[in-house]
Amino acid sequence: MDLNALHKLGYGMYIIGSHKGDxxxxxxxxxxxxxxxxxxxxxVSINKSNLTHQYIDASKVFTASxxxxxxxxxxxxxxGFKSGKDVDKLKGINYxxxxxxxxxxxxxxxxxxxAEVVQAVDVGTHTIxxxxxxxxxxxxxxxxxxxxxxxxxxxxxxxxxxxxYIAGEKGGEK
Amino acid sequence: MDLNALHKLGYGMYIIGSHKGDxxxxxxxxxxxxxxxxxxxxxVSINKSNLTHQYIDASKVFTASxxxxxxxxxxxxxxGFKSGKDVDKLKGINYxxxxxxxxxxxxxxxxxxxAEVVQAVDVGTHTIxxxxxxxxxxxxxxxxxxxxxxxxxxxxxxxxxxxxYIAGEKGGEK
Numbered sequence: 001m002d003l004n005a006l007h008k009l010g011y012g013m014y015i016i017g018s019h020k021g022d023x024x025x026x027x028x029x030x031x032x033x034x035x036x037x038x039x040x041x042x043x044v045s046i047n048k049s050n051l052t053h054q055y056i057d058a059s060k061v062f063t064a065s066x067x068x069x070x071x072x073x074x075x076x077x078x079x080g081f082k083s084g085k086d087v088d089k090l091k092g093i094n095y096x097x098x099x100x101x102x103x104x105x106x107x108x109x110x111x112x113x114x115a116e117v118v119q120a121v122d123v124g125t126h127t128i129x130x131x132x133x134x135x136x137x138x139x140x141x142x143x144x145x146x147x148x149x150x151x152x153x154x155x156x157x158x159x160x161x162x163x164x165y166i167a168g169e170k171g172g173e174k
Numbered sequence: 175m176d177l178n179a180l181h182k183l184g185y186g187m188y189i190i191g192s193h194k195g196d197x198x199x200x201x202x203x204x205x206x207x208x209x210x211x212x213x214x215x216x217x218v219s220i221n222k223s224n225l226t227h228q229y230i231d232a233s234k235v236f237t238a239s240x241x242x243x244x245x246x247x248x249x250x251x252x253x254g255f256k257s258g259k260d261v262d263k264l265k266g267i268n269y270x271x272x273x274x275x276x277x278x279x280x281x282x283x284x285x286x287x288x289a290e291v292v293q294a295v296d297v298g299t300h301t302i303x304x305x306x307x308x309x310x311x312x313x314x315x316x317x318x319x320x321x322x323x324x325x326x327x328x329x330x331x332x333x334x335x336x337x338x339y340i341a342g343e344k345g346g347e348k
Contacts, residue, residue, distance in 0.1 A: 001307070001308075001309055001310050001311075002310050002311055002312050003214055003307070003310055004310075004312060005240075005285035005286070005287060005310035005311055005312050006208050006214065006216070006287070006307070006310060008186070008240045008284050008285040008312070008318050009186055009206055009207060009208060009216070009240065010184060010185050010186025010187075010240075010318055010319075010320050010321065011184050011185070011186075011207065012182070012183055012184025012185075013184075031207045031208065031209075032183055033183060033185065033205045033207055033219070033337070034180050034183060034205065034337045034338045035205075035219055035297050035300060035302065035337050036297055036298050036299045036300050036337055037299075037336070037337060037338065037339045038298075038299060039298075040177055040180065041297065041298070042180070042183070043302070045207070045209055066179075066182045066183065066184075110182050111179035111182045112179070113179060113180070119295070119297065121293070121295050121302075121304075123209050123210055123215065123293065123304055124210050124212075124213075124215075125210045125211075125212060126209060126210050128209065128217070128295070128302070130295075130297055133175070133177070133180070134175075135175055136175050136176055136177055136178075136179035136180060137175075137176055137179055138176050138178060138179050138182070144182050144184055144322065145184075146184050146320060146322075147184065148318070162211070163207070163208045163209050163210055163211060164208045164211065165211045
């Protein structure tokens with residue numbers, strides 16, 4: 001069995017936002033996907049140890065900003081390799097408060113979505129949140145970043161808390 | 175609200191296989207994604223009206239073959255725009271019977287996975303099947319097809335039963 005086959009699955013790159021009262025946070029995710037078209041719903045898989053998980057559990061809302069291909073690695077690193085428990089990730093970042101009350105991140109985004117959680121599925125280390133779309137906007141027509149591009153061209157790495165982390169792979173926290 | 179924003183989500187292109195006894199079927203899907211790394215699990219979203227849905231419900235197993243970028247449209251059309259209720263989709267197609275008893279499709283595949291369903295999540299028109307990986311193989315190092323490439327370069331279209339179908343979009347059954 002060669003689990004590297006899982007690296008061939010296709011994803012985009014997203015910043016997920018949520019809130020708990022007036023506290024805001026965001027994190028990188030690669031697993032955002034449409035679930036149904038009628039009504040329009042999307043799902044996102046979030047590690048239970050992440051602060052954003054706590055916030056989505058509390059507010060039952062999340063946002064997703066879809067990153068363009070040329071998003072700088074430090075921008076991704078800010079959201080992907082730091083914890084909102086330790087630092088204020090939103091310092092110096094452009095965002096607006098969406099209809100859901102959660103932050104919608106505007107830098108390097110081709111589009112953004114807002115969703116209200118209708119179902120939370122416990123899948124062990126992660127929860128899959130399924131959300132009904134309440135807002136969706138296109139922000140640019142730039143090419144979107146794929147997870148493959150992030151790895152192969154940008155030489156980005158995967159944190160241990162990601163669904164797609166494979167033990168022993170090159171990289172890790174940076 | 176501009177639901178075309180959902181088209182910017184990133185996916186790959188896959189042929190999903192399953193069986194019911196000695197009856198075999200396969201269908202196109204774009205929503206296959208890793209859910210956890212420990213243990214390795216993947217999810218796939220399948221329309222309840224599809225024959226493959228009946229087969230996965232019966233056998234509790236599915237396979238996923240990850241398509242390479244140059245997969246011919248007629249190959250995708252055979253699995254995506256026909257129903258196994260009407261025709262034998264496997265006629266003339268190369269496949270092997272995997273460890274799960276389900277067909278693993280070998281044509282135009284860069285990798286293949288086999289999974290045993292551990293959870294089935296009802297999400298309205300679709301079911302999300304979450305499966306524990308029991309086999310995974312890399313078949314080639316060709317570039318994988320993205321859903322965006324399928325639409326923009328190959329000019330492929332989306333059937334009404336797909337999670338990512340948006341009413342009124344150009345294309346449809348062909």
